[in-house]
Each structure stands twice: as C-alpha cells, then as structure tokens.
Amino acid sequence: MNDTPEYAHPSPRSRPRLLTVAAACTLVLLATACARGEEPAGGGDGGGDTEGQAQVLDEAAAGDQTCAIDQYGGQGYDLSDVKVGFSQSEAESNPFRITETESIKAEAQERGVELITSNAQSDFSRQITDVQDLISQGAEVLIIAPLNSDGWKPVLDETRERGIPIITVDRAINGTACEDFVTFIGSDFAEQGRRAADKTIEALDGEGEVAILLGTAGNNVTTQRTEGFKERIGAEAPGIEIVFEQSGDFTREGGQSVTEQLVQSDPGIDAIYAQNDEMGIGAVTALEGAGKGPGDVAIVTVDGTRGAVEYIIDGWIHAVIESNPRFGPLAFEAAEAFGSGEEVGTNLIITDREYDASNAEAEVGDAY
Amino acid sequence: MVRAVSGVRPRVDRATLLAWTRDYGVYVGVAVIVLFNIVFTPNFLSLENFRVQAVQVAPVLIVALGMALVIATGGIDLSVGAVMALSASAIALYLGYGPVVAVLVALVAGAAAGAVNGLLVAFAGIQAIIATLALMIGGRGLALVLVPRLQGIRNEDLRALGSGSFLAVPYVVWIAAVLVAVVVFLVRRTVFGRGLVAIGGNRRAAELSGLPVRRTLLLVYVLCGVLAAVAGVLTTARLQASDPNSVGVLIELSAITAVVVGGTPLTGGRVRIAGTIAGAVLMQLLVATLIKHDLPPSWTQMAQAAVIIGAVYLARDRRRT
Numbered sequence: 001m002n003d004t005p006e007y008a009h010p011s012p013r014s015r016p017r018l019l020t021v022a023a024a025c026t027l028v029l030l031a032t033a034c035a036r037g038e039e040p041a042g043g044g045d046g047g048g049d050t051e052g053q054a055q056v057l058d059e060a061a062a063g064d065q066t067c068a069i070d071q072y073g074g075q076g077y078d079l080s081d082v083k084v085g086f087s088q089s090e091a092e093s094n095p096f097r098i099t100e101t102e103s104i105k106a107e108a109q110e111r112g113v114e115l116i117t118s119n120a121q122s123d124f125s126r127q128i129t130d131v132q133d134l135i136s137q138g139a140e141v142l143i144i145a146p147l148n149s150d151g152w153k154p155v156l157d158e159t160r161e162r163g164i165p166i167i168t169v170d171r172a173i174n175g176t177a178c179e180d181f182v183t184f185i186g187s188d189f190a191e192q193g194r195r196a197a198d199k200t201i202e203a204l205d206g207e208g209e210v211a212i213l214l215g216t217a218g219n220n221v222t223t224q225r226t227e228g229f230k231e232r233i234g235a236e237a238p239g240i241e242i243v244f245e246q247s248g249d250f251t252r253e254g255g256q257s258v259t260e261q262l263v264q265s266d267p268g269i270d271a272i273y274a275q276n277d278e279m280g281i282g283a284v285t286a287l288e289g290a291g292k293g294p295g296d297v298a299i300v301t302v303d304g305t306r307g308a309v310e311y312i313i314d315g316w317i318h319a320v321i322e323s324n325p326r327f328g329p330l331a332f333e334a335a336e337a338f339g340s341g342e343e344v345g346t347n348l349i350i351t352d353r354e355y356d357a358s359n360a361e362a363e364v365g366d367a368y
Numbered sequence: 369m370v371r372a373v374s375g376v377r378p379r380v381d382r383a384t385l386l387a388w389t390r391d392y393g394v395y396v397g398v399a400v401i402v403l404f405n406i407v408f409t410p411n412f413l414s415l416e417n418f419r420v421q422a423v424q425v426a427p428v429l430i431v432a433l434g435m436a437l438v439i440a441t442g443g444i445d446l447s448v449g450a451v452m453a454l455s456a457s458a459i460a461l462y463l464g465y466g467p468v469v470a471v472l473v474a475l476v477a478g479a480a481a482g483a484v485n486g487l488l489v490a491f492a493g494i495q496a497i498i499a500t501l502a503l504m505i506g507g508r509g510l511a512l513v514l515v516p517r518l519q520g521i522r523n524e525d526l527r528a529l530g531s532g533s534f535l536a537v538p539y540v541v542w543i544a545a546v547l548v549a550v551v552v553f554l555v556r557r558t559v560f561g562r563g564l565v566a567i568g569g570n571r572r573a574a575e576l577s578g579l580p581v582r583r584t585l586l587l588v589y590v591l592c593g594v595l596a597a598v599a600g601v602l603t604t605a606r607l608q609a610s611d612p613n614s615v616g617v618l619i620e621l622s623a624i625t626a627v628v629v630g631g632t633p634l635t636g637g638r639v640r641i642a643g644t645i646a647g648a649v650l651m652q653l654l655v656a657t658l659i660k661h662d663l664p665p666s667w668t669q670m671a672q673a674a675v676i677i678g679a680v681y682l683a684r685d686r687r688r689t
Contacts, residue, residue: 036462093512246665251614265409
C-alpha cells in the first residue's frame, strides 16, 4: 500500500535509473556528435612573424638588483637535464592564458626540456597544492604564474629548504628577491594604465568625460591599471573628467551590460577605458546596440588580443595597449642563465607594444 | 483574560500587515525605486532606458519563471547557469547547420539536462539541492570541454535575435513576454499547474489523491531546463558570442532571489508569477540604479542582500498547516 502510482511498472527501480543514464548520454552525444560550427572568418590564423610577437625586456624599467645561484642557495644545473614545473593560475579559456601556457610549452619543447604543468582554475589553495605536487613529482625549477601575490609561505618554505629556483611570470609573489624567488618577469601594469591614459588624452584632445570599466575587484592588475590611468589623467589632462568607474569583471558580458547602463544615463560620454580587451569588445557591442557608430566614443583597452585589434581596423576601438603573455623564451632564458651560475636580474619588466589606427592593419598578425 | 485579548488583537493586525507586505511588498519596492530614479537619475524616463532594463532583465526573468515552478513543488534548481552554458556551447557547435538547428539543439540540450535533474529528483529520490548541484558543476565543466574559449557569433539571424526589434520592442523582450504568458497559463489553467503546486503543498497527499507526482516533477525540471536554455540562447545572441565560461554565472542566485522576493515560499505549495517578474525587475533596477549613480559594486551586493533578508523575514511566518 505504500507504493506510489508507478507501482504497476514491471521494474520500478531500474527503469528510472536507465532513463537517467539515457538522458545524461543524450546530453553528451548532442554536444559532440556531428557538431558543425561556423566557418572561420576570412584572413586565416596566420601566426605573424614570431619576431614581432616576442617579449622584449625594458632595460630602463628593470631594477639593478641581480641574483646568482650562490646567493640563493642550491646547486648549479644544466637546464636540459632538469625537470621544469609550470603552475598556471587561471583556466586556459581566455586568450592571455592560452597564449601564456602555449608559449611555455613551446619553448620547453624547442629546448628539449622536460616540462610538467598544472592549472589551478582560479583557486588559490589549489595552486599551492599544485606547486607542492610539482615539487614532489621532481620539478627542480619552477615557473609560476601566481593567482595572488600573497599567501605563498608554505611553498616558499619548501623551495628555500631544497634550493629550488622560482621564476614568477605575469604577476609577482610578495617576498624578498633572491631569497624567496629568483626573478619576476612581467609587464608594468601601472605603466599600461598610464599609456592607456595617453591614448585617451590623444583621442579626446585633453577634454571630455571618461568611463572606466574596471577588472575584477581586489586584483592587483585592476588596482594598478586604475592607478596608472588616474595618475596620468590627473597630471596631464585636467580637462578630462572620470565620470564612471564600474566593474565588468574582465568579461565581455560584464563590459556590455555596464556600458549599456552608462551610455543610457549619460549619452554624452566621450571615451571608455576598458581594463581588458574582452570588456572593451563588450562595450563595442553595447554602443552598437545603442545606435552609436564607430568612433563616436573613443575606446582604449589593454591586452592586445586579435579580436580587439581587428576592432581598431573597423574604427570602433581607438587603441589597444599590449600585455604580452609570451613568457616562454624569457623565462627559460633566465632559468638557463641562473643554472649556469650567471647573475639574473630580479625584476625583468617587458616592453609592451601598442596598437592604433596607424599600425593595426600591418601588425594584427602579431596579436594573440 | 483582558490581557490575553489585548495581546491577541494587535498580533492579528500585525500578521495581516506582514502577509500583505509579503505578497505586495515587492511592488511597493519597485514603485519606490522607480520614483527615486525619476527624481534623481538623469534620462531615466526614456524609452531607451526601458529598453535597456527590459533587455537586461529578460534572461534572469526567463530563468526565474522555471525556478518559480520548481520552487513551487518544494524543490530547487541550482543547475540553471550551467544549462545556460551548455546551451551557449550547443549554439557555437551547431551553428554550421544554420540558426534554427542550433537553437533547437540548444533547447534539446536544456531539456536533456532538465530530464537528468527531474529523474534524479522524482525517481531516484535524491534531494533537489544535491541532484542539481551535481549538474551545476558537471554541466559547466562539460560546456567548457566542448567550447573551451569564447567564440564569436557572426550569423546575422542569430545576432538579430539579440539586437533586433519588432514594433519597437526587442525580440528578447517579446520572447520573455510570451514565456510569461505560457507559464501563467500553465499555472492557472492546467491540471499540470495545479498538480505541481499540490505536490509542493503536500507530496504525500498528492500521491494519495492519485496525482502523477513523479511525471509532474520530471516535467517541471525539464521545463526549467528548457527555459534556462532559452535564456542561454538569448544571452549568446545578445553578446554575439558563445562564452560558456561566464554566461549565467551566479544566475541561479538571482533567479531564486527574484522568486523569493516575489512572494513564493521556498517550502513550495504556492507560486506567484507576477511577483517573480516584479522580483526580477526590482533586482535589475537596484543594480541599474547603483551603476548609474556610480556607486561601488560592493554596494550592489549589500543592497541585494538587504532585500533578500527583508523578503525572507517577511516570509518567515508562513507555516503550512
């Protein structure tokens, strides 16, 4: 009597289970079987000349401090004999991370170095255990793209004890250079902000209203790209007023919905500074939807992805400041030099290029 | 005696007031925020503004419709954001066959995801929060395996779906309006609609009175999955890109908030579609107001939290007898 109306079915237990499996399989099948996406747009995926893409060090921005292996502790090594561990911070779903990981892998392959990799999927505690795993798998040199700058003590204690050199790329680890880590290789985010400000001032002739699409809150990239921008605007263009500062969370959708709101309530906005390309492209979509044309609002973004550079050619984006993710060559070069006993600079700042109407068409092949 | 009487009377009044606020407070909230904006926000009273707000609220509203039905049965669906991601990835994968096929595949994917939830909840007897949590994690994972990085959509028809209008009203808003009508019809005029509320009210009683409880539950989750897939299609069309990594992130919370703020109790047994719409609009206007006045995003989160606590406080007296 305590049975439900399905009592009459011959095997009331196995049938639903079977159905669940069937439904789950449909999901997977649907998604994979006979899929056919859109044809790729014309132009092809030509990689451009690799020379134009390579990172170049900015000698002036780098500090004087250097680090050699006898200061750091540990023993010299020949890079081709050791295992290198690479810990990536975020999922390889955006162009920056994809290109960064590819660059590290390609360089390892080219040099014939054994590389083991991990990805923390934006989970900081996972990145700590990732790095510890890399060490236990025998990594003798570590290349780390840190998710956060703080909180690395558990790893640093272990690497210091074993004399494992750490090279951090794109974001820094807070600690003492040549004691906690060997070197940091990356862009100067504040400088990117200042250069974005220069481009904005140029586009507006020093007069007008600017909105900032911020990145994720509490992220040092967001903070520094904002500080650099405001500093330069304040110093050089008192006629420019920053009227909006809202977060688009570094996503295209965020950039789109925030821009829709602000363009609606302030149609006279003259420029938008998007702290990454994705939000900038979202802003383009929003402006298009609001009936604006290319060039009505000057958009300046940071990153240098192909999608954004193509929008310069179309006239929608005024300028893109590059943040070059191709860390492979410089990171391995530093690791090799360090292992052979040479002195390595502890703060290696790369020169980022910029794209605008004058060079976008010619150099779009260099964009990632 | 006297004391007891005088103690009871105001309590009854307070209860009536609470019940009224619970049922109609959301409309008062919308009215207050609209009035505030009319006075303090430049260009608020413009067609363009209503277009922006309506277009932005549409996906959340569509997801919230499905969520309202699921919550009315006493369940919950945490997987709606993941289903949107699946639907977005299906669009990117199948657009080569044309937009109609791609949209159909996306909807079928939504139905299949809903079926997994429904079967786990209705037949395997797994708690809704656990069953749908599994798909919330696994679904987005699958979507990311299928389409690991954002893919631009160039198909003109699909882009028009996201940005075009008919009689000066965006397609996106038309679709949301039609879906509202369909769900209202289901709830008010069909046996299925009565049944799902009855299940939420008292599942045992519904079973004993011969309602097809399991079939109804299955159908409710399938419907919720399809509605989430529609939201995924519209978001993709509007963004002109399929982005499984960020589409629909945290939308389950916005949808649940809209439903609860709109006066549908989380315990089920009751469903308020008009309230759900007002709830979604209230949250949208809250975000819009804070952006337009350039207040920090943390304020938005705190304001939303305040509204949710208020709504849940008002709903706390609801005891089923």
